[in-house]
Amino acid sequence: MSALGVVGGIAQPVLIVAGSPLLVGVMRQVRARLEGRAGAGVRQPWRDLRKLLRKETITPRGTSEVFRIAPLLLVATSLVVAVVVPFVTTDSAIDPVADLFAVVALLALGAVALALAGLDTGTAFGGMGASREMTILALVEPTLLVAIFALSVRVGSTNLGAIVSSTLHDPARVLSPASLLAAVALIVVIVAETGRLPVDNPSTHLELTMVHEAMVLEYAGPDLALIELASAMRLSVFLGLLANLFLPWGIATAATPAALVVGVLALVVKVGLLGVVLAAGEVFLAKLRLFRVPELLAGSFLLALLAVAASYFLA
Amino acid sequence: MSETLYVQLLDLACGGLLLTAVLVLWRRELAVIIRVFAVQGAALAALVAVLATREGSAELWAVAVGVLVLRAGVLPHLLRRALAGAGEARRETRPLVNVAASLLAAAVLTLLAYAVSQPLVALSPSAATQAIPVGVTVVLIGFFVLVTRRRALSQLVGFLLMDNGITAVGFLTTAGVGLVVELGVSLDVLLAVLVLQILTSRMRETFGDTDLDELRELRD
Numbered sequence: 277m278s279a280l281g282v283v284g285g286i287a288q289p290v291l292i293v294a295g296s297p298l299l300v301g302v303m304r305q306v307r308a309r310l311e312g313r314a315g316a317g318v319r320q321p322w323r324d325l326r327k328l329l330r331k332e333t334i335t336p337r338g339t340s341e342v343f344r345i346a347p348l349l350l351v352a353t354s355l356v357v358a359v360v361v362p363f364v365t366t367d368s369a370i371d372p373v374a375d376l377f378a379v380v381a382l383l384a385l386g387a388v389a390l391a392l393a394g395l396d397t398g399t400a401f402g403g404m405g406a407s408r409e410m411t412i413l414a415l416v417e418p419t420l421l422v423a424i425f426a427l428s429v430r431v432g433s434t435n436l437g438a439i440v441s442s443t444l445h446d447p448a449r450v451l452s453p454a455s456l457l458a459a460v461a462l463i464v465v466i467v468a469e470t471g472r473l474p475v476d477n478p479s480t481h482l483e484l485t486m487v488h489e490a491m492v493l494e495y496a497g498p499d500l501a502l503i504e505l506a507s508a509m510r511l512s513v514f515l516g517l518l519a520n521l522f523l524p525w526g527i528a529t530a531a532t533p534a535a536l537v538v539g540v541l542a543l544v545v546k547v548g549l550l551g552v553v554l555a556a557g558e559v560f561l562a563k564l565r566l567f568r569v570p571e572l573l574a575g576s577f578l579l580a581l582l583a584v585a586a587s588y589f590l591a
Numbered sequence: 592m593s594e595t596l597y598v599q600l601l602d603l604a605c606g607g608l609l610l611t612a613v614l615v616l617w618r619r620e621l622a623v624i625i626r627v628f629a630v631q632g633a634a635l636a637a638l639v640a641v642l643a644t645r646e647g648s649a650e651l652w653a654v655a656v657g658v659l660v661l662r663a664g665v666l667p668h669l670l671r672r673a674l675a676g677a678g679e680a681r682r683e684t685r686p687l688v689n690v691a692a693s694l695l696a697a698a699v700l701t702l703l704a705y706a707v708s709q710p711l712v713a714l715s716p717s718a719a720t721q722a723i724p725v726g727v728t729v730v731l732i733g734f735f736v737l738v739t740r741r742r743a744l745s746q747l748v749g750f751l752l753m754d755n756g757i758t759a760v761g762f763l764t765t766a767g768v769g770l771v772v773e774l775g776v777s778l779d780v781l782l783a784v785l786v787l788q789i790l791t792s793r794m795r796e797t798f799g800d801t802d803l804d805e806l807r808e809l810r811d
Binding site: 581 | 595603605606609617689692694695697702721722724
């Protein structure tokens with residue numbers, strides 16, 4: 277465990293927890309302005325969280341421990357990922373966990389916990405949302421693994437820190453077909469995994485179309501606040517992963533204060549830009565029919581597989 | 592041109608070929624498919640241009656310009672004209688294999704192409720020959736489009752995709768098969784497209800549709 281890793285392990289989760297609701301706020305604000313509305317302001321998600329945290333905890337009758345543990349598990353897994361993935365520093369506080377498979381498994385664990393909680397309520401919407409989420413998750417996970425695997429083939433290691441620092445040393449790799457195909461595949465699965473348009477509409481409460489909202493329909497008060505915070509953190513984590521895997525410049529490689537400040541600023545700028553682009557793109561998209569979603573994800577799986585194939589036969 | 596820049600540009604052009612072939616399989620709107628096909632023509636021309644710069648041959652440059660004019664200009668234009676006359680049928684609505692399954696089939700075809708072209712690559716390993724699997728993949732995907740699509744126009748695009756793939760493999764293996772041969776092949780393809788375009792419009796005049804599955808039986 278290096279000094280750089282420890283500093284990163286402290287700075288990253290603080291930054292992600294504080295910044296992710298702001299990211300959601302920025303994305304909503306961009307969307308509101310493009311649609312001609314005034315918008316609620318960038319800090320609105322934080323105000324919502326504060327309001328929800330002050331309320332008392334209420335759980336529906338007949339729900340079990342699964343329902344109560346799910347929000348904690350979701351926040352905990354997102355927090356561990358925020359600690360280990362190279363966002364601000366190339367070294368990780370807990371190096372063995374900064375592995376491709378471990379990170380993807382942690383993120384999947386949070387999603388599965390939430391789906392089980394949706395089933396646990398025993399309502400029609402909870403079950404429907406959980407079943408849809410599992411369908412999408414089953415298609416997203418292989419693509420996510422294969423797309424990042426395409427990048428790790430050249431490095432010879434599935435450690436995310438190693439992948440990021442090798443891209444840093446050899447910038448020409450970013451423009452190879454393998455990493456471009458992997459980038460496109462990763463963007464599609466991130467859109468699907470974080471429940472954005474065109475796969476899921478984060479602002480809808482229309483019964484027939486919702487996926488993520490249907491699962492969390494029964495939550496209220498502090499539990500809902502935890503889930504909202506965790507979804508915002510997952511969005512930041514995925515966007516940060518995308519930014520640092522393909523454009524790692526600015527990330528701190530030494531434990532000096534200047535390098536750390538640059539690393540934090542670079543992460544904020546990159547994730548913020550990605551969020552703005554994503555929100556602006558969503559204005560022009562309509563939600564895809566649920567039965568067309570597997571088509572989209574099969575396409576992105578093929579692109580990820582082609583990325584792996586290209587990294588073998590064009591190397 | 593330095594060695595790394597040459598390899599990188601060559602790989603990018605091959606990546607473009609591969610991506611456009613997949614997009615043809617993915618999208619349903621015929622107008623989008625034709626546009627993607629034009630982009631693939633441009634990627635093929637870029638591939639030839641990179642090889643021409645490497646070899647420093649003016650003849651190959653002429654071929655590159657010819658490929659660009661024919662495959663990114665003339666052929667898409669002809670296809671677009673055929674589409675404009677088609678009226679309602681602007682989408683590939685019911686392919687024989689659905690889109691998700693055909694994308695997965697394309698993944699298998701890619702691995703197959705990689706497996707079968709290994710002996711070819713082993714003959715003389717270089718940056719150009721290592722890209723042969725890409726060309727073979729485009730040929731196989733083109734053939735897949737040809738056999739699974741119903742509209743005459745998308746079958747035509749499948750045929751042209753195969754031809755693009757064959758041309759790419761030709762240039763990657765031999766660095767140019769000679770201006771005369773290339774000219775002959777190009778004219779052949781152009782002629783085939785013109786004939787098929789006339790055939791398509793005749794079919795539509797006679798039957799009111801270009802769905803080839805309706806043409807199984809003979810009628811008076």
